[in-house]
Amino acid sequence: MNLGEIMINQELSKIFYQIAEFLEMEGVAFKPQAYQKAGLVLETLEEDVFDIYNQKGKKGLLEIPGIGESIADKIEEYIKKGKIEYYEKLKKRTPVRLDELMGIEGLGPKKIKVLYQKLGIKNLKELEKAAKEHKIAPLFGFGPKTERNILEGIQFLRKSKGRFLLGEILPFAKEIEKKLKKMKEVEKVSLAGSIRRRKETIGDVDFLVVSNQPQKVMDFFCSLKGIEKIWGKGKTKSSVRMRQGFDMDIRVVPARCYGAALQYFTGSKEHNIALRKIAIEKGYKLSEYGLFKGGKMVAGKEEEEIYRFLGMEYPVPELRTDSGEIEAALSHKLPKVIEYDEIKGDLHCHIKWAGKFDGGANTIEEMAEMAIEMGYEYIGIASHTKFLKIEHGLNEQQLKERDKEIDKINQKLKKRGEKIKILKGCEANILNNGSVDIKDDCLRKLDFVIAGIHSNFKMSKKRMTERIIRAMKNPNIDIISHPTGRLIKKREGYEVDIEKIMKAARETKTILEINAYPERLDLNDTNIRLAKEIGVKMVINTDAHHKDQMKFIEFGIAQARRGWAEKSDIINTRSLAELIKYLK
């Protein structure tokens, strides 16, 4: 069996999560959490357990936190035999598709077990059939509402696959936040949950409000336009489904525990668990109502004071994933992540040229005006090049003509007293052999050159890696755009040895892009962290095909922050002069 080629961490992680659910189903105490922990650890572990096992054997596995004797044995068994007997037995005992059924809101292991035992339901299809035939409502512990919720849950799963892009939802959520802020009964309001942490995809939107008239807030919230269904409306908590297909929750809390509530509802869950453990170690108790010592509340009004009392630096929401930020905060070594107002220019903008070229919707001038509005010092026009027929890519001659036009507009803007500078660039295509589709003497004349993969995604890992590295060795290529090519919810990235690419980027002084386009966000957070550790510089670009899309920069910055990137790691935080000095 050849397991070496693929990462087995994710497969094992899924198995351990499922074992946890099976055990919970059987009412076993504490073991489920242990397997869950192991699943979580493997999910985020950077090194492949297969490699760890090969190099250090079982001893190496035991060094992984959350992995003890029993789970190490199971990993060993999976590596040697490709399956885990314990897991197979659990599946045989209750042969249900947990991965499918657990996706339904309101169904957990215990209810799934009853459905299987009483009605023999094993998967979504059988669940839907039983619900439609009203066989579920009469079951003990179920009822007509549960039955209806199951049917709606199945619909939801079909419609949206559960999660939305941050870029789709954040503008909308901010609108509602603004409306709430305007209410005279509302003292404070904040987004919470994954949207406050700016995760790349969002399950639902959480609001936290301080008000002494919560009922009024509930009434307002539950009468917002676009609500499809009200899941629940209580005195201080309500939940609604929007027509677009996502849910929004709101909570009203008293001012004295706003900070504790905000901390709590921002999560992540893993971060909070770790934080509560620290609280216990230090003799406190932490809940959404505050930080308590011997029954007395010592902090909770502001989020910052909770961390301060626990002897920690304040981690910005984007960092709260329990992937090292807790330890760093305790030892006061948190990174000073890039701020949202530190970007001085966007180097990946497309334009309309000769009425049709280059896939963009706006002229050079319109894009430049937007850059001025955003307070930038420079904007880089990175036109597609000739290989990319579908985007009307430019050839050498057309690039030359475009540059004359850029010169003209630069002069015009200068006369007007604007300090913006339009930079001449292109986004060339990396061909199969690692060369690009524009001649070197043409590239040399540009201010900067981006190169990206836009074809033949399905190469072997080795060949794809070599292809990109060869492009980076070209002395004219400054930036590699969207380095892994993934599209969130649509397609996986191409197979590349990202570490090798980063090392080559460092050697060749090539910049890797953090593409801010909502469905790209590529590099992702773990890769950004890796790049920073390896010492590769990055650039946050929007890939805007329309002037309004230049606002996407916010999502790229959020991504950079989640990847622990600091101002110095990001090249377009520098002034124009410093930027030009850095480019090849």
Add this chain to the structure above:
DNA sequence: GCCGTTTTCGGCCCGACTGTTTTCAGTCG
């Protein structure tokens, strides 16, 4: 099942809501 300057046993994060019950289990965040 994991973990350990309370370390080889005895702990394991905490609270609210929903839908079901008739005092609470299950689920969620």
